[in-house]
Amino acid sequence: MTDTTVATTETLRARTRAALDRIGVVLPEGAGLHARTPITGDDLFPLRASNRVDVETAITDAAQAFRTWRTTPAPVRGELVRTFGELLRTHKTDLADLITVEAGKIGSEALGEVQEMIDICDFAVGQSRQLYGRTIASERPGHRLAETWHPLGVVGVISAFNFPAAVWSWNTALALVCGDTVVWKPSELTPLISLAAAHLLDRAVAATGAPDGVHRLLLADRDAGERLVEDPRVALVSATGSTRMGREVAPRVAARFGRCLLELGGNNAAIVAPSADLDLALQAVVFSAAGTAGQRCTTLRRLIVHHDIADRLLSKLGAAYRKLPVGDPFLDTTLVGPLISATAAKRMREALEQAKAEGGKVLAGGSEVDTGTNGAYLTPAIVAMPGQTAIVREETFAPILFVLTYRTFEEALALHNDVPQGLSSSIFTRDQQEAERFVAADGSDCGIANVNIGTSGAEIGGAFGGEKETGGGRESGSDAWRGYMRRVTTTVNYSAELTLAQNVSFL
Ligand code: UN1
Numbered sequence: 291m292t293d294t295t296v297a298t299t300e301t302l303r304a305r306t307r308a309a310l311d312r313i314g315v316v317l318p319e320g321a322g323l324h325a326r327t328p329i330t331g332d333d334l335f336p337l338r339a340s341n342r343v344d345v346e347t348a349i350t351d352a353a354q355a356f357r358t359w360r361t362t363p364a365p366v367r368g369e370l371v372r373t374f375g376e377l378l379r380t381h382k383t384d385l386a387d388l389i390t391v392e393a394g395k396i397g398s399e400a401l402g403e404v405q406e407m408i409d410i411c412d413f414a415v416g417q418s419r420q421l422y423g424r425t426i427a428s429e430r431p432g433h434r435l436a437e438t439w440h441p442l443g444v445v446g447v448i449s450a451f452n453f454p455a456a457v458w459s460w461n462t463a464l465a466l467v468c469g470d471t472v473v474w475k476p477s478e479l480t481p482l483i484s485l486a487a488a489h490l491l492d493r494a495v496a497a498t499g500a501p502d503g504v505h506r507l508l509l510a511d512r513d514a515g516e517r518l519v520e521d522p523r524v525a526l527v528s529a530t531g532s533t534r535m536g537r538e539v540a541p542r543v544a545a546r547f548g549r550c551l552l553e554l555g556g557n558n559a560a561i562v563a564p565s566a567d568l569d570l571a572l573q574a575v576v577f578s579a580a581g582t583a584g585q586r587c588t589t590l591r592r593l594i595v596h597h598d599i600a601d602r603l604l605s606k607l608g609a610a611y612r613k614l615p616v617g618d619p620f621l622d623t624t625l626v627g628p629l630i631s632a633t634a635a636k637r638m639r640e641a642l643e644q645a646k647a648e649g650g651k652v653l654a655g656g657s658e659v660d661t662g663t664n665g666a667y668l669t670p671a672i673v674a675m676p677g678q679t680a681i682v683r684e685e686t687f688a689p690i691l692f693v694l695t696y697r698t699f700e701e702a703l704a705l706h707n708d709v710p711q712g713l714s715s716s717i718f719t720r721d722q723q724e725a726e727r728f729v730a731a732d733g734s735d736c737g738i739a740n741v742n743i744g745t746s747g748a749e750i751g752g753a754f755g756g757e758k759e760t761g762g763g764r765e766s767g768s769d770a771w772r773g774y775m776r777r778v779t780t781t782v783n784y785s786a787e788l789t790l791a792q793n794v795s796f797l
Contacts, residue, residue, distance in 0.1 A: 296618040296661040299332040305620075306334060306391050306482060309384040315482075315489045323509055325482045328394040328628040329618060331664025337481055340510040345517045348506035352444045352471040353523045355503030360441035360469040362500075367467050368418025370504070374463070374494035375411030378404060381490060385455065388483040393454050394627040394665075396619040399582055402747075407459040407487075409750045410766060414463035417771055421468065432785025439775040441469025442549075443525030446518030448539075450530045451630055452585045452687075454480035455487045457553070460750065460766040461528045461774075462491070462505060468774040472505040473524070475515045479630060484509065515539075522546050526774065529553070530587070533685070533711070533759045540761075551773055552761025553754075555685040556713030558736070558745035559592035561702045561728070563719035564599050568606065570742065571718040575691075576610050578716075578744030580670035583626050584689025585634075588714045588738070588746035592682060593693045594702050600695045604653060607672060611654040616669055617661065628665040629688060635666035638688035641681055642671060645692070648679035653693070683709050699724055707735045713756030714748070716740035737764070 297305075306325075310317065320338025327334055340348075359367070378385065385407075386400035395403065426435040445465045449457045454476060462472045476484040488507040495504060508514045518524050519542050527543050528551040529536065536554040543550045560578070562571050578590035595603055619627030629635045635658075642656045655671035670689035675682055682692045696702040706715060715736040717728040729739045737756035738748060748754055753768035755761070764770045783789075790796060 293615065293617050293621060293623060294659060294661045296329060296663050296665060297620055299327070299330045299334070302327050302329060302391055303334050305387060309387045310482065310486060312384050313381050313486045313489060314493070315485050317485070318509070323478060323481060325392065326479070327391050328630050329391065329620070329663070329665050331632065331666065334391070334482075337509060340508040340514060342517075345508055345510065345514045348473050348508055349444060349518070349521055349523055351503030352473050352506055355501040356441070356443055356471045358501050359471055359504055362469070364418045364421050364467055364469065367469060367500075368415045370494055370498045370500045371411050371418070371463050371466055372415045373497050374491050375408055375415070377490040377494055378408050378411065381486075382408070385483065385486060388486050389454060390619050390627075392480045392483055393451055394619050394630060395582060396624055396627055397622065403453060403456045406456040406750055410456075410460050410463045413750060413767060414467045417464065418467035421771065421775070428781065429791060430783075430789045432783060432787065433789070434782045434784065436780045436782070438778045438780065439772065440778055442774055442776050443470060444523055445470045445472045445774060446524040446527045447472055447474045448515045448518065448527065448529040448531065449474070449476050451477040451479040452582065452587070453530075454483045457530050457765070458484075458487065460754070464771045465774045466504060468771055470526070470774050471503060473508065473518060474505065475508045475510065475518060478511060481509045519543055520546070522548070525549060526551060528763070528765070533761075536761050549773075551763035551765065553587065553763050553765060554759060554761040555711050556587045556589070556756060556760055557591050557683065557685050557709045557711040558588055558714040559594055559706050560590055560715070560745060561696075561706060561717045561719075562593065562595040562599065562603060563699070563717065563721060563724055564596045565720040566599070566718035567720065567742070568599065568603055571603065572606050572610060574716075574718070574744035575607060576614070578746045579691040580611065580614055580626055580689050581746060583629055584670060585630060585687055586746045588748065589689070590691060590745045591685065592709075593691055594705050595693060595695055596702075597695045597697050600693075604672070604674070604693065608654045611670055611672055614670060616659050616667055626670060626689065628667050632664070632666050634688060635668055637686055638668055638690060641686040641688065641690055642673065644681045645673045645675065645679075645690070648681055649676040650674065650679075650692070655689070678705055678708060685711060699727065703728070703733065710759040711756070712736045712758035713760040714738040714740070714745040716743060716745050718742055
């Protein structure tokens with residue numbers, strides 16, 4: 291049950307200091323930025339923000355380091371990432387503590403985020419020996435046609451508060467083995483975990499003798515992000531955040547013919563069919579919708595449930611929601627921590643008001659939990675909606691689960707796809723035909739389509755990302771590494787004749 295006792299800011303400051311000391315981070319003293327914690331809503335430490343000169347120097351250093359890094363053999367580049375992964379293992383709980391302090395994640399989810407970092411390092415080390423090109427059958431005698439993958443350049447990573455370290459590590463681990471160098475601009479809300487992760491990578495750089503400029507960290511406001519977007523030396527901009535942010539970034543990178551990898555908003559849905567195992571569906575729905583206090587881009591935001599089982603599922607769901615312990619994420623009993631800020635809480639309250647005005651009925655949650663601090667704690671909400679109204683079609687980055695009912699599979703699928711975003715999706719069914727139709731070409735239009743598992747919590751081995759307003763990017767596993775390289779097509783003529791393709795004759 292909810293325990294409203296929250297650690298004091300002083301205790302959190304001491305815990306943070308201890309974790310930073312064990313990792314070896316020296317805080318950049320100065321002004322311009324504040325590390326803060328959503329647990330009490332208070333500031334922890336003043337920090338020196340990077341200025342324009344720092345941004346310029348970071349890009350110059352990374353561009354310089356690229357010149358040697360790109361010719362370092364890929365398996366040797368893998369050594370850097372392997373060493374980094376080992377340091378992540380050593381400091382797993384310290385890093386998780388910092389994630390809890392700054393992003394408000396509960397212990398198990400914070401540890402899970404660090405595990406994603408470790409996993410992507412392992413994946414990238416293996417990948418460093420598998421940057422495979424191919425040989426293609428040439429139509430000409432005595433010719434060889436081949437494709438090779440080469441390093442791309444400087445990668446600018448712009449990341450969000452909700453996965454403050456893992457998303458950077460997905461990009462960085464792959465970019466580094468691919469021979470690229472990285473300049474990172476994290477969220478201003480999570481400078482400490484950024485400093486810690488970057489410091490561990492610095493230590494791995496020093497231990498393996500990699501060039502110093504292979505990565506740089508910028509603790510700065512959006513101006514620094516804009517400079518990464520504008521600078522022609524930044525070959526790829528990998529940006530995670532809102533669709534609004536993506537709309538600003540994409541055309542500016544395109545205008546200079548740079549590459550973009552976008553991970554933007556989601557409005558993820560699950561269809562629960564009449565044949566579903568309701569207990570399994572229930573567990574998956576609660577984790578996906580209320581986990582991380584609804585602040586994952588993969589959070590379940592829409593539940594599309596068959597009319598015949600709606601009452602049964604909703605009464606189980608309501609009961610589970612009413613028991614969800616909300617509070618200090620450092621308490622072992624807590625499952626739902628704070629929202630990131632008072633602004634996020636205000637947006638949640640406004641979204642609930644709008645939902646009610648659009649005919650919605652709040653079935654559970656949506657109320658404040660008073661902890662006597664400045665932290666923003668709200669109980670996750672379930673709202674029954676009469677249809678897919680304006681607020682349901684928007685991504686509100688908070689734990690609100692909208693419920694819609696359906697009678698035919700076609701109706702469910704149409705509702706499912708009728709939103710502007712396309713990140714993650716799932717269906718709960720024991721009907722194999724229905725499951726296959728959901729993941730088929732005319733089924734879910736998302737980048738992730740799951741069966742009998744929730745929308746959030748993807749493994750790193752698959753490609754991660756989505757379609758439509760989610761931005762189309764793919765990160766982490768599968769062949770996402772190709773996004774960090776440039777492809778070269780080579781035709782070698784080893785005959786003594788000059789044969790032109792397409793039977794063209796000349797001279
Ligand atoms: C994000 O919310 O930005 O699938 C990333 C998941 C995590 C990654 C989420 N592995 O929920």
